[in-house]
Amino acid sequence: MSWDVAIIGGGVVGTAIARELARYQLRCVLLEAADDVGTGTSKANTAILHTGFDAGPGTLESRLVTRGSSLLREYAQETGIAVEPTGALLVAWTPEQASSLDAIVEKARANGYLGAVPVSESGVYEREPHLGPGAVAGLWIPDEAVIDPWSVSLAFATEAVRAGVALRLRTRVSGVAVLGGGEGFELAVDSGPEPVRCRFAVNAAGLASDQVDRMFGCDGFSIQPRKGELIVFDKLARPLLSSIILPVPTPRTKGVLVAPTVFGNVLVGPTAEDVADRSDLSTSAAGLAALVAAGRQILPSLEQEEVTATYAGLRAATEHRDYQVSRHGRYARVAGIRSTGLTASLAIAEHVAGLLEEAGLALKPRTGDGPARPRMPYLGEAGPRPYQLAERIAADPAYGEIACHCERVTKGEIRDALASDLPPAGLDGLRRRTRAMNGRCQAFFCGAEVSAMFSRADAGLRAEGGGQRGH
C-alpha cells in the first residue's frame, strides 16, 4: 500500500505537519527514529514562545515565527498547554549595548512587532529588583512568553493520531528510492523489511535533515549542530524574577538568558558551541561553570539556590541564516529550523501544506467535525494543578495522592499519562508528560515508586497488546 504523505521526523515541526495534513482527506504516516515524539531539539530548548522581534527582517523565519506565535498561543489555550505571558526584558549592561537598543527597536518594527518599549536604568530595576548591578538601560518586550515545550509535540501528535495519521516510532529512514515517473518514493526503514511507499515526502528530520536530504538526491545545506547547555534552578528561585531577562544579542548568538519556566523554575542558558557529534548531549564542566557565573552576574541571589537539573540541546543550525524550507518535486525539505522552531511550528506546517499543494497534493478537507482538540494535562504553575482542586479529588481520589513530592505530581496524573493515546516508552517520556521525578530531589524520594508504577503499566500493555507501546 502507498501513503499519500510520509513525514520523516516526529519533533515539534514534524508533528505539527502531521497534524496539519490530518485535516485533509489524506493517508499520512509519521516516521520517528526514537521511541517517542519530541525527543530531539524539541525537548531541550529554552521553552520561549517568541514574538519574532529579533528575527532577520524579510526572512521566512521572521514571517513564520510571527504567524506561528499567534497560532501557538491560541492552540495552547484550546488544549490546556501551559503558557505564562511573562514578557521579556532585554538588558544592556554597557553603554555600547545601550546604544544598540534603538536598532533593535527598528528591527522589531521591520519584523512587524511594534510592542517594544525602551526602559531607563531605574525602569529596569523597577521591573526586576533582584537584577545584579550594572544595568544601563533596557527594552521591554511585553509579548514574549514561556511555554511548556514537551506538551506541544505531544498535543500535535495526539491530535494527528486521533485523526488517523499512523505514527511509527523506532523507525529510522535509511534510504530513498524515487518511484518511476516521479510519482512518489520508497523509503527504506530500519524497523522492518517492508519499505514505506508514499506519493509525497516531507523531511523534518531536524539534526539528521541533511542526511535525509541527500537520500532524496538534494545537497543544499549541511547541519552544523550548535550545542546549548542549560541549568535549571530550584523553584525557590522563581520569585527572584518576573520576566525573561535577555542579553543584547551578538551576530553569533542570542546570548545567555535567565528565564522563568512554566514549571516554576528558573532557567539559565544556553551556551553556544559548534560540535561535530549529532548525538552528543553531554554537559561540560566549562559550560556549566560559565552558566553559573553568568546566572550569578545577572541575578546574584541565584547563588543561594540549588540547581535542580542540567542538560544540553543541539540546535539544528546550518550554514545559512534562514530556515531551509523548499520543495523539490514531491519532496519537501523542512530544515535548519533553529531555536524558533517551537514558536513557528504551526505556521511552518501551514506553509509546508501549501508547498505540497503546489506539487499536486489535493488538500480536500475532511467531511464532518473531525476529532476534538486534545486536552493536555496542565503542567504549569501559573494555574491550578490537580492536587489543588478539591472537586477533582472528590471525583477521583487519585488526584489527591501525591507521588512526586517536589513537583506535586499525583498518582492520578501518572496513571492518566500511562493510559494516554501516546503512552511513554520509558521513564523520561513519563517525566515529560507529568513532571514526575523532575524536581529538586531527582527521584531521591519518589524514584522507586514512580518506576514501579511505570513497570506495572508497561507490563500490562505488553500482556495486552504485544508491546505496541506508542504504536
Add this chain to the structure above:
Amino acid sequence: MVTDVLVVGAGPAGLTAAIELRRLGVERVLVAEREEQPGGIPRHSGHTGYGLRDRHRLLSGPAYARTLTDAARQSGAELRTGCTVSDLQAGGESLTAILTSQAGIEEIRPSAVLLATGCRERPRSARLVPGDRPAGVLTTGELQQRVYSRGERLAGRALVVGAEHVSFSAAVTLAHAGARVVALLTEHERQQSYAAFRLGAALRWRVPVWTKSAVTRVTGVAGRLGSVEVTDRRSGQVRTVDCDWLVFTADWIPDHELARSAGIAIDPGTRGPAIDLGMATSVPGVFAAGNLIHAAETADVAALSGRHAARRICSFLTALAAADALSRVPIITEPPLRWISPNIVTADGTTPPRDRFVLRTDEFRRPTRLMVSQDGKILARSRSLRCIPGRPLHLPASWLTTVDPEGGAIHITIDPAN
C-alpha cells in the same frame, strides 16, 4: 477539625515528638506524612544500628520505624499517611495549614506546628557533575528504596561518591543487591567513617576508598551508564572507570521548602530554619526538629531533638504570653566550621537537645578546641575535638549562662591557640 499541634513528617523526629506531646497531655496531635508509610528514612535501611540513644536498644531501620510508629499510634496521636501539607501560612495571628490527600483538601488551624520534614542528598545535577544523563545514576535514598523496599536486584559494577557512614551504607546496600562495588571516592584526603566500618568493607568486599578524587564526567551508552571519568585532585590524572551504577551519597540538604515558602527565617549554615534552644523558628508557634535542622544526624539524635521540641511546644501552649519578649542572640560559625545547631540563644535557662550543640566542619583538622566568643570576649573553650567532615562535633552548652542577652552575635571558631 481542631488540632492543637500539627507535626509535619512522620520520621523519627516527628513520631517521637508526637509521642512526647501526648505523654505531656496535649489533646489533639496530628502527624501528617506525605509518604504512604510512616517511619521516615529508616524504613529503607536494612542494616542495624538504630534506636541506641532514644530506645536504648539496637534495631534494624524498618524495625525501628515500626517501633516508633506503633508507639505514636498507641499514644493517641492521629497519624495520617499519604497526606501532604501543601501550604503553611504563618503570617497573621493564627497558623493555617492545607492538607492534601485522597480525602481531599482540608484547612486546619493548629495552635502550634512542628516541622520535621527531614533532609535529602544532593543529586548529581545539584553537584553540577557534567556529562551525559544516562539511567543508573542515583542517590542513596533512591537506592535503598529500590533495593530494600522493592527488592530490586542490581547487576554490574558500581561506584559510590562519598566516604561517610552513609556512603558505606550505600556500598553495603549495593553488595546486598548483587552489584560489585568498585570503589568509594571522596574529595577529602581520607574517608570519614569509622575505622571498623571501613575495615569491614575492605575485608569483606575488598572495596578501596579513592581519596582526593572526584567524578568529573558521566558517560552513557544507549541511555544506560557506561563509564565515569575520575580525576585525581592531587596529580590531576584522569582515568575512565567502567560502571553500571553511580551512587551519590551524603552532601545533605534539609527539605526546607515548606519552611521557606511559609516565610520562616533560614540559617545560612544549616540551610534549615534558624532555631533557638527551644527549637522555635522565627515565626511564633512554628518549631522545627530532626534532620531539617541538622542534616544529617543519626535517627536517634533526630528523635531526641523531636522530644526536646515537644517539651518546648508544651511550654509554648501553656504560656503563650511570655514567648516573644526574649531577645534572641544568633550563633555564627567561622570556616572551616560549616554550621551549628541550634543557632540562636535565648537567655531563659533553656538548654539545647541533649545539653549540647552539634556542629559540622568542612575540613579535617587535628584534634582541636572550639572557642566561643561574644563581642570579643571569650566565653568558653571546648575540650579537644576531632574534626571530620560529615561527622558531628559536639559542643557542651555549659557556657550559656555567661551570654549577654543584649550583646552581639556569638562566634564559634577553631581556637587559634591550638
